[in-house]
Amino acid sequence: MKNPQLYLQQTDAKGRGVYTRKPIKEGVIIESSPVIIMSNEDRLHLDQTLLHDYIFEWQPDGAAMCCVALGWVSLYNHSYTSNCEYYMDYDTDTIYIQAIRDIDAGEEVTINYNGTWDKEDKLWFDVK
Numbered sequence: 001m002k003n004p005q006l007y008l009q010q011t012d013a014k015g016r017g018v019y020t021r022k023p024i025k026e027g028v029i030i031e032s033s034p035v036i037i038m039s040n041e042d043r044l045h046l047d048q049t050l051l052h053d054y055i056f057e058w059q060p061d062g063a064a065m066c067c068v069a070l071g072w073v074s075l076y077n078h079s080y081t082s083n084c085e086y087y088m089d090y091d092t093d094t095i096y097i098q099a100i101r102d103i104d105a106g107e108e109v110t111i112n113y114n115g116t117w118d119k120e121d122k123l124w125f126d127v128k
Helices: 040-046 049-053
Strands: 006-010 015-019 029-039 055-058 065-069 084-089 094-099 108-111
Touching: 029 040, 029 055, 040 065, 040 084, 055 084, 065 094, 084 108, 094 108
Parallel strands: none
Antiparallel strands: 006 015, 029 065, 029 094, 055 065, 084 094
16 A cells, blocks of 8 residues: 555656655555565575565564565655655565654655664665
């Protein structure tokens, strides 16, 4: 389920991004997406492809797997101070995106790829 007020737009530095036409209130679930789960062995192959940048670690009970989220979840760009957070529901094999603060109309909707909205550990594309 994708929120109908969302749209894709080119960004200056990050390729495509997800934006909102209307304001979104803190706490609103913006998108819920089923995932395709793959083994750690599959991930080793995926890491050699462009899909590396679009997969999520999937670790129910500590298992080392990965997944690709359907819908637009894999298209949300990263921000170290994101306006949304993503949550994994291992019981229903879904990822959902929830606003962690009010988001203005026209604003890019972002998540922190570190898994927590304010975690500032450098990611693979920022490590020099």
